[in-house]
Amino acid sequence: MYYEPGKTDHGLPYNPLKGCVVPRPIGWITSMNKAGLVNLAPFSFFNLLSYDPPYVCFSAGGNVKDHDPKDTVVNIEETGEFVYNLATWAQRDVMTKTSQIVERGVDEMAAAGIEPLPSKLVKPPRVGGSPVQFECLYHQTVVLAGNRPSSFHRVVFGRVIAVHIDDDVIINGKVDVLKMRPISRLGYKDYTSIESIFQMEMASPEEALTPRRVAAE
Template sequence: MFFEPAKNDHGLPYNPIKACVVPRPIGWITTVNKAGDINVAPFSFFNVLSYNPPFCMFSAGGHAEDHEDKDTVANIKETGEFVYNMATWDQREQMNQTGLIIDREQDELAQTGLEGIPSNMVAPPRIKGSPVQFECTLHEIVVLPGDSKMFVHHAVFGQVVGVHIADEAISEDGIFEVARVRPIARLGYKDYSWVDETNMFQMEKRTPEELIGKPPQAAE
């Protein structure tokens, strides 16, 4: 099939776009407003973009027709800081609950039985139990046009200024063993995925000689 997003002529019951780029890591983002009220929300339009120094990005749509920004974006515009927390299998239910839209002043951490722990370099707390957290300062917000206010997206770019990794997840030879923490990721529709040792595989990096230097063996 082929369709043009401008015409939305896919003819399917649901727009398949989000199912076409999978799995998407979930940026579980904590922020505070100027008054210090804590907000937490998951964003699957999320990724790390570079390193030395590292930057990461998430993209948030509008709240609804009557609101400009989701609370996460409003808070970041006010304070210029956010924390990425890795969402894992163990905390999947809480992660899902924090996807609900509630009042900006209400502490979504406390409401979902989650605990915040202080960050080192920014004001928003980290989520206790999450095995990786990036403390970020705002680099830039890029506004992506949408068909209506709700579909206007704010792509928020942050510089990662502090990195926490759970000690239990680091192997004796210094490798972050991601399978130990089972991160979850978003697929399309209601589907999710996860990473553990049963669905990982390794490939050696090939040298140019290996790839093009040796002509394929002629068939006997």
């Protein structure tokens, strides 16, 4: 099949797009408003972008009702700080709870029954029970115009200034992904969790697809 998003119809009963970039890690983002009220929400348009220094980003659509920016984005732009928490299989149910729209003025972490852990360098707390958390400083927002008011997205970039990893998931000096069992988003209502891994070496020069250019003498 072939279609041109925004121009031609895919002709399928459900939009296939999100099922085509999988699995997507879930950035479970803690933020706070100026008054100190905690907000927690999952974002699967999320990723790590670099490592020296490390940057992350997530992309948020507008609120369903009024298309205004989501609270997470408003908070981060207001206060300049957020925390990325890794969502695990054990936390799958509570994670989806935190995607629900709640009245302004409600602490979403407390409402979901999650224990807040203090951060070291930023104010928003970390999610208790999550094995990895990054404390982040707001870098910038890039607005992706939508074809409709409801499809505008705001991509929020942040610089990671502190990394917490639960010692229990560090085995032989490496982060043990199978022990953490992160969950990720697929298309539709589908998720996956990491239950197997495999390793590969980088291709050796002899296996390179094109002969290496020999430096001029």
